[in-house]
Amino acid sequence: MKIICSKEELSNGISIVQKAVSTKTTMPILEGILIDVGEQFKLTGNDLELGIECFVKADIREPGSIVINSRMFGEIIKKLPDSEVLIEVKENNNVIIECNNSHFELKGMPSEGYPSIPEIESDKTFAISQKEVRDMIRQTLFAVSLEENRPIFTGSLIECKNNELTIVSIDGFRMAIRKTIRENDTSEFSVVVPGKALNEIVKILQPVDEEITIYSSPNQILFDIGNCKIVSRLLEGEYLNYRSIIPKEYETRVRANTKEMLSSIERASLITLDEKKFPVKFNISDENIIISSNTEIGAVREEVRVEVNGENMTVGFNPRYFIEALRVIEDEEVDMFFTTNIGPCTIRPLEADKFAYMILPVKINNE
């Protein structure tokens, strides 16, 4: 195997496939990157949950393949001067890396033991802009459950149905829903993708308009981004019928400036060392919300001017749930729909239907 490629393009490719390389594993080969040279020069990372292939432009001199330790390979390439890099495998599986006056020879591993990424052939497919799917994942991912007792909720539901693409995350106390219209797209599917995989995928996606293609099969989902293919296994099990739990009615609608609301809740949560024990209290009156908290450290009171429609109300929340939702909302203003002091609050954009965050309140002591 022998190729010559640009240091920068190789370094980019490595940093992408590294997102699927195991750091803790009992199988040393999974700590490696598969380098495969046939008609193209391809890098692969695979931790058996997430697999990433990346094609790097190269001058191909001799086909072949090898597995090389991912961390070491990445660090060496990153530190090379911005120039052409030669990679060559010798008969003893040693890998030569040469660039200007630098010469490395590293022990490689034969590629035979490297697990292949499943091929996905599926007609359940659709195209979407990188930026849009990136935003959709980012705006829901924080609400996946981190607890393993209900494994299905450690992933996000990705649903393609009735010309809509929907991503849903839920952790038992809150739910994040993000939608987009898919016109002239008849493919239908519904899969649950592990949060860990989405967390890596969202780092690879760029905020650009170029389209990517998503393929769904019974056990895997594939994100095809041109030079790079990402395959994740799916979570098995029934997801919650999320539509049924969104409240249709409300008692009080509060329209607020997103950033003002966020800053005030962030400040009110500063004196809360234990957020489960010390919720923040929302006191909604005619023209404002008083956000307050009392803990062993002291007390805080924040006043936010808002537009209120409906009854005055006092209700307590885990501040983190509000903070995480408000942080990913780009709209200048939001509507918050409160039901009762034990019923969910829903945050929505002013008009469009693109997102909804539902947060369950926390019981507070009346003062």
Added chain:
Amino acid sequence: MKIICSKEELSNGISIVQKAVSTKTTMPILEGILIDVGEQFKLTGNDLELGIECFVKADIREPGSIVINSRMFGEIIKKLPDSEVLIEVKENNNVIIECNNSHFELKGMPSEGYPSIPEIESDKTFAISQKEVRDMIRQTLFAVSLEENRPIFTGSLIECKNNELTIVSIDGFRMAIRKTIRENDTSEFSVVVPGKALNEIVKILQPVDEEITIYSSPNQILFDIGNCKIVSRLLEGEYLNYRSIIPKEYETRVRANTKEMLSSIERASLITLDEKKFPVKFNISDENIIISSNTEIGAVREEVRVEVNGENMTVGFNPRYFIEALRVIEDEEVDMFFTTNIGPCTIRPLEADKFAYMILPVKINNE
């Protein structure tokens, strides 16, 4: 106590004095910042080794003093809007913080228990630009010893003598010396300042030409930076007579581009997981240095074109010692003076006498 000041200036002041606040202590008052309002508004942090006072411009309404938890105070002020902040202490020692629509009330601690920073009256004093003393500390600090078995070497020697200011750090395997001429300055002293304190001081000093004044007393050193005074205790004991160990002669002089030399050693050290066990080898010939390393992971060979005066030579080094020295050198080229393969190498600027780094070699296996 009652004052009004700008959020930004208060936040800057807090972040400076926080560098002297204990994070691990059995005395809760040392986790606090002393707020003292007399004719001026003063913040103090003090961990009994390092003490920092900072004056913040304020509209003083009522004198008084209080101690407030440093972390909490800092986080709250940082998150406030850019506006005027009111701080007021109530009779029960509660501290009120108000800014626009935010209102905090935190438990304070009476200031009586707070340890005072020693007053330093000394005629051993000199003035120097902030930038220069900052560079001098930064360019020597990395070579202080981290081992507690010879406590005196966990600090840097600051010596004022014969119209020269010199800072020296040494850890048994290497030494860093940085000098500057002090014309018309007759004060003489020689003190050893703990590396931990210098590490905080160097973060506070700015790369500006404004002068600061340094005062030395038998037990403390004071850096007076206008609005901010930093006092550190000194280390007791005899420092090494560093002058006697700088080699006067050499076998081979190598003149190299600093960055090229640094990058090559950095790359050569990448395959060295255990730097004590696997040194890098310098092979000096007529026109170049071959830097190489062989470890269980593989082999690397770097070639750097240099100007050589003297004998060819092969000598091994801990790469980190070279890397840390070359990283703080701003000169485009340096001279490296090699003695023997068991004698020290000295790195110097081409002409001036402002710095010298001495590094002891490591024994290498001959191949």
